[in-house]
Amino acid sequence: MGKEFRAKLAAPEVMLPRADVPVIAMLALMESLVNAMELMEHDVTGDRDIRERRADYRKSLMEYIKKYNGTFIGKVENGMIEKCDRWICKSQDNMDKFFDDLTDEDLAEMERVKANWPQHKDN
Secondary structure (H helix, E strand, O other), X not given: OOHHHHHHHHOOOOEOOHHHHHHHHHHHHHHHHHHHHHHOHHHOOOOXXXXXXXXXXXXXXXXXXXXXXXXOOOXXXXXXXXXXXXXXXXXXXXXXXXXXXXXXXXXHHHHHHHHOOOOOOOO
């Protein structure tokens, strides 16, 4: 066993401070997204080199998330789980509002840019 692991085992159980809850919620969301990307890997485009590079990026990102998560001491108590859920829902609402606020001009600009992509094909 490593020194860090033994120190965590010997430490008394500590609750996560409320100020850290939004960060932990975001890290949990990021981990879920990286896992979802891994599950959908077989559906994405790109040659073998690109797919391998993406897999390396995902692995690196997951390691970073776990390392960052390890810097927080304490566990989430039951009352904080609801707060995490509310915070994630608030983030989702903000993302939804962004897409709801897109105008026809914004969509036309996206299509104009997309038409310049080499892989773009009209179906």
